Amino acid sequence: MATLELRNVNKTYGSGLPDTLKDIQLSIRDGEFLILVGPSGCGKSTLMNCIAGLEQISGGAILIDQQDVSGMSPKDRDIAMVFQSYALYPTMSVRENIEFGLKIRKLPQAAIDEEVARVARLLQIEHLLARKPAQLSGGQQQRVAMGRALARRPKIYLFDEPLSNLDAKLRVEMRTEMKLMHQRLKTTTVYVTHDQIEAMTLGDKVAVMKDGIIQQFGTPQQIYNDPANQFVASFIGSPPMNFIPVRLTQQDGRLLALLDSGQARCALPLGVAADDLDGREIILGIRPEQITLGAAEGNSLPGIRAEVQVTEPTGPDLLVFVTLNQTKVCCRLAPDVECRIGDSLNLQLDPARVLLFDADSGQRLRLASTGATAKDNVAHFKGR
Amino acid sequence: MHSPAQKPPLSPSRIAIHVVLLIAVLLYLVPLVVMLLTSFKTPEDISTGNLLSWPSVITGIGWIKAWGTVSGYFWNSIMITVPAVLISTAIGALNGYVLSMWRFRGSQLFFGLLLFGCFLPFQTVLLPASFTLGKLGLASTTSGLVLVHVVYGLAFTTLFFRNFYVSIPEALVKAARLDGAGFFTIFRRIILPMSTPIIMVCLIWQFTQIWNDFLFGVVFSSGESQPITVALNNLVNTSTGAKEYNVDMAAAMIAGLPTLLVYVVAGKYFVRGLTAGAVKG
Numbered sequence: 001m002a003t004l005e006l007r008n009v010n011k012t013y014g015s016g017l018p019d020t021l022k023d024i025q026l027s028i029r030d031g032e033f034l035i036l037v038g039p040s041g042c043g044k045s046t047l048m049n050c051i052a053g054l055e056q057i058s059g060g061a062i063l064i065d066q067q068d069v070s071g072m073s074p075k076d077r078d079i080a081m082v083f084q085s086y087a088l089y090p091t092m093s094v095r096e097n098i099e100f101g102l103k104i105r106k107l108p109q110a111a112i113d114e115e116v117a118r119v120a121r122l123l124q125i126e127h128l129l130a131r132k133p134a135q136l137s138g139g140q141q142q143r144v145a146m147g148r149a150l151a152r153r154p155k156i157y158l159f160d161e162p163l164s165n166l167d168a169k170l171r172v173e174m175r176t177e178m179k180l181m182h183q184r185l186k187t188t189t190v191y192v193t194h195d196q197i198e199a200m201t202l203g204d205k206v207a208v209m210k211d212g213i214i215q216q217f218g219t220p221q222q223i224y225n226d227p228a229n230q231f232v233a234s235f236i237g238s239p240p241m242n243f244i245p246v247r248l249t250q251q252d253g254r255l256l257a258l259l260d261s262g263q264a265r266c267a268l269p270l271g272v273a274a275d276d277l278d279g280r281e282i283i284l285g286i287r288p289e290q291i292t293l294g295a296a297e298g299n300s301l302p303g304i305r306a307e308v309q310v311t312e313p314t315g316p317d318l319l320v321f322v323t324l325n326q327t328k329v330c331c332r333l334a335p336d337v338e339c340r341i342g343d344s345l346n347l348q349l350d351p352a353r354v355l356l357f358d359a360d361s362g363q364r365l366r367l368a369s370t371g372a373t374a375k376d377n378v379a380h381f382k383g384r
Numbered sequence: 385m386h387s388p389a390q391k392p393p394l395s396p397s398r399i400a401i402h403v404v405l406l407i408a409v410l411l412y413l414v415p416l417v418v419m420l421l422t423s424f425k426t427p428e429d430i431s432t433g434n435l436l437s438w439p440s441v442i443t444g445i446g447w448i449k450a451w452g453t454v455s456g457y458f459w460n461s462i463m464i465t466v467p468a469v470l471i472s473t474a475i476g477a478l479n480g481y482v483l484s485m486w487r488f489r490g491s492q493l494f495f496g497l498l499l500f501g502c503f504l505p506f507q508t509v510l511l512p513a514s515f516t517l518g519k520l521g522l523a524s525t526t527s528g529l530v531l532v533h534v535v536y537g538l539a540f541t542t543l544f545f546r547n548f549y550v551s552i553p554e555a556l557v558k559a560a561r562l563d564g565a566g567f568f569t570i571f572r573r574i575i576l577p578m579s580t581p582i583i584m585v586c587l588i589w590q591f592t593q594i595w596n597d598f599l600f601g602v603v604f605s606s607g608e609s610q611p612i613t614v615a616l617n618n619l620v621n622t623s624t625g626a627k628e629y630n631v632d633m634a635a636a637m638i639a640g641l642p643t644l645l646v647y648v649v650a651g652k653y654f655v656r657g658l659t660a661g662a663v664k665g
Contacts, residue, residue, distance in 0.1 A: 054558050075564035087555035091577035100573070101563035148559075 002065040002155035002188050004028050004051070010059035011046055011212075020046050021212045024060070028205055031186040035203035037193055038235070043212040044192045048158055051190060053077050064155055075104075080149035081158040084165060086141045088133035094144050095129040098151045105152070119147045122181075139170045150185075159191040163198065175201060196236045200224065208232045230362035233285050233355060239319060242291075242329045245359065246284045248277050255367065257284055257354075259324050261306035263344060268302055269351055271367040282365060285355040288319065288332035294346035303348045308339050322347065423447060423633035430629050446630030447638075450619075454635050456608065457615035461595060462642075463526050464611055468533035469590040475534070476541020476586060477579065481571050483542065484549035485557045495546065501539025506599045509536065517604060524606045532604055533594045540593075541586050548582040549575065584653030592643050612639045 005027035011020045021043050028034045036044040049055040051062060053074035062070050069077045080101075088097050095116060102112045120126040123143045133141055142162065149157055162178075163171045179202055182189060193199055199206050200220045207217045208231075216228040227233035233241045246257040249267070255274060256267040268284075294303040306322035306329075313319075313335060320331045320339060331347060339345060356365040418435050423446045425439040433440070482488075483495050513532050514523065522528030552575070560570045601611040610618075616639045620632050647654070 049558075052558075052562060054561065074558075074561045079562060081559065081562050083555040083559060085553050085555050087553060087559040089556065089560070089574050091574075100560070100565075104564040104569065148563075152563075 003030050003063075004034070004156060004188055004190065005063040005066075006047075006051075006060070007063065008060035009047070009050065009057050009062060011043075011050060011055070012058045019058075019212055021050070021057075024212075024214055026205075026207055026214060026217050028188065028190075031188055032204045033182055033189045033191065033202060035191050035193060035199045035206045036209060037196060037199040037206060038209035038215075040194060042209040044194075044209050045160060046212075047209070048081075048160055048190060048192050051156075052079050052081050052158055078152075078155045079158060080152050080154040080156075081160065082145045082149050082162045084161040086133075086145040086165075088141060088144055088148075090133055092132075093129065094125065094131055094133070094136070094147075097133070097144060098129075098147050101148065101152050115151050119151045122150065123147050138166055139174065142166060142174060146181075155188065157187055157189045159189065161193055162191075164193070164195070178202065196238065200236065208235060210235075227355065227364070229364055230283060230285065230357040233357070237287055239288050239330050239332070241285045241287050241355075242327070243357070244284045244286070244325050244327050244329060245281060246325060248280050248282060250275075250278045257282075259304055259349075261304050261322065261324050263307060264305040266302055266304040268349055268354070270354070270356070271351075274367065277365070281359050283357040283359050283362075285357055286349055286353065288330040290350055290353045291329070291331040292348050292350070293333055293337060294348045302351070303346045305344050305346055308341055308343045308345060311339065311341065320345065419633045419637060423450075423630050423637060425630050427626065427628055427630060443630075446628070447634040449628070450631045450634035450638060453619055453631070454612055454615050454638060457610055457612040458638060460526065460605075460609055460615075461611040461613070464529050464533065464601075465591060465594045465642075468530045468537065468594050469587060471530070472534045472537035472541050472590055473583065473586045476538060477545045477576070477583070478571070479538065479542040480545025480547075480549050481575055483546045484552070485554065485570075485575070486567070495542075498539050498542055501536070502543060504539075506536075510599070510603055513600075514604065524604065524609060526605070526609050529600060529604050529609075529611070532600050533597070536600075537590050537593065540589060544582055544586050544589070545579070548579065552578065581653050584650045588646055588650050588654050591646050595643050 006024050009021055009024040012018075013020060024047060026034070036047060038044050046055065050057045053069070053072060053076075057070055060070075061068050064077065064079075089100065092100065098116050098119060099112055102115060107115075116129070117126075120129060123146060125140065125143050125147060128136060128140060128144070133144065136144065142165075145162070159178075163174050166174060175198060182202075191198075191202060199208075200223075203220055205217065206220050206223050208215045208223060210231055216223055216232045218226075223232060223236050227236065230243065234243070244259070246259065246268075248270070249256050249258060250273040251267070253273050255270045255272065255277060257270055259266045259268060304324070306324065308320055308322060309328075310321040311318060312321075316335060318333045318335045318337055318339075320333055320337075322329050322331065322345070331345075333339075356367065357363065358365055414436075421436065421439060422430060424442045424444070425433070426441055426443055426445065429440050479498075483491055513535075517523045517528045517532070520528070520531075522531060556574060557570055560574050565573065595611075596613065597611070598613040598617065601614045602617070605611065605614070616635050619635055
């Protein structure tokens with residue numbers, strides 16, 4: 001168990017080439033579960049390989065327990081890793097796979113046997129120890145790969161998309177199991193995924209990456225409720241946040257966003273007027289569950305009538321698509337709402353929950369009334 | 385897969401295919417039959433009968449005489465082939481491992497240049513090789529011939545192993561590195577145990593190439609150190625005395641048997657190994 005700190009980590013594969021990692025800066029405490037999440041090609045796997053020592057960093061420093069390990073070889077960093085492909089040694093039995101790292105480290109055989117037994121019990125793979133990896137199912141291989149990592153009791157575990165080769169049902173099961181395991185073992189863990197649900201459910205801390213830059217680093221709740229920019233807002237959440245282009249206007253000292261559903265118009269009050277925003281085109285972001293059905297007249301929230309274009313009953317929810325400002329907008333309603341295509345719904349957008357983004361840079365625009373957040377959570381954002 | 389009941393009916397096209405195949409088989413077998421028959425005939429029998437006639441007396445005199453003449457060269461060939469095959473396969477495996485799992489700057493170029501070796505005709509390297517062997521003091525020695533075969537074979541063995549190893553996921557090596565294993569431990573404990581099919585391909589290929597080689601043998605060895613292919617040529621081309629075809633045929637059979645044996649023993653791996661890299665597992 002250990003702390004992990006990355007100080008201005010840079011990685012480039014050649015002077016002419018664009019940087020793969022740019023000034024990565026984050027730190028996690030002992031026993032924390034860090035998620036690196038982002039689209040493919042964002043550098044999250046490269047960052048993981050750098051932490052493991054499989055790739056050398058071009059600048060900065062990686063510290064484990066305050067000790068700089070940047071120049072150390074993988075075996076001296078005391079790190080274990082679970083790979084997406086599991087990377088089990090095909091010619092060895094499950095037992096030999098788990099033993100391999102211990103034997104290399106020249107542990108006495110008695111200690112090795114004890115450790116294998118402990119890990120096998122923990123992961124319930126005792127009956128598989130004599131088998132070869134090819135004779136195991138995907139889920140069993142996954143367990144063995146985890147067993148191999150657990151056996152050495154390293155300072156830090158690294159998981160490189162460990163669940164992405166499993167089918168959907170098993171993935172959900174293993175996700176819960178990993179969380180249980182982490183709660184029990186309390187080991188510092190870095191977990192790479194492109195699955196935002198895994199990111200939200202497993203992590204103590206989440207780092208959202210894009211183009212080799214950390215867009216935002218914080219708790220899952222911070223990332224979800226208070227995204228630093230449009231990319232983070234769009235990446236986390238399913239169905240994704242709606243982004244509606246709106247024009248701002250000022251009236252009676254208040255800033256208003258103009259919405260048009262084709263049937264009706266509405267001016268959404270956003271907060272205190274700001275002269276520099278008057279008349280500007282910005283992006284208004286609102287999550288599907290933050291659009292509610294206007295129940296009764298006289299409700300304090302502003303509402304707008306809109307025509308239902310598509311409905312998608314998912315079981316727990318009813319997704320309804322309408323058009324606002326020529327943009328398709330998804331609303332997440334209760335499954336018992338009666339509505340058919342062509343119906344008009346009175347929809348309400350909570351002004352306290354909407355987020356505003358700069359139309360060009362995608363950066364969050366923070367108004368006085370929507371509340372400011374810690375500035376250090378906001379990473380710089382490269383224009384799309 | 386097919387039960388006898390499901391056998392397709394004997395259509396004319398099927399019969400035609402079988403006839404053609406049968407003719408092909410005969411074409412390939414006739415020379416072997418002629419050699420075998422002739423090797424067991426007496427010289428008189430050969431001069432009176434025709435090629436395909438059954439020997440009037442079956443005699444092993446041709447084989448005994450042939451063995452007496454070429455046995456020394458047969459052992460020469462073994463002394464050349466076995467070390468050359470083993471060394472070139474071992475180095476090829478290591479080369480392939482480095483070129484697929486431990487790529488370095490310029491390794492692709494290195495591999496490309498190495499591939500040139502596969503297309504170089506024997507004749508082009510004769511003079512430089514003999515010059516080098518002379519400088520090394522290995523001219524006309526068995527070790528010199530082994531060295532030439534090893535160097536010439538490396539292009540092929542490296543190609544075989546490299547192409548086999550690129551289909552092995554790199555994550556295996558990464559996992560082993562995190563487990564604390566070094567370069568040679570990974571090679572010995574992880575990679576080599578997976579390599580049986582390609583080792584077999586390499587052994588058969590190199591054995592056949594080196595055992596059957598004539599040109600290097602005739603150029604880089606002399607007298608008592610010659611391999612069996614050269615000795616066979618000398619025996620058959622001798623112009624003094626009566627032609628002893630039974631001895632010639634028996635000697636040719638002796639020269640060809642080891643490659644046949646290797647293929648029969650390890651042949652099933654050959655096809656398997658050649659196709660192993662084709663489908664990514």
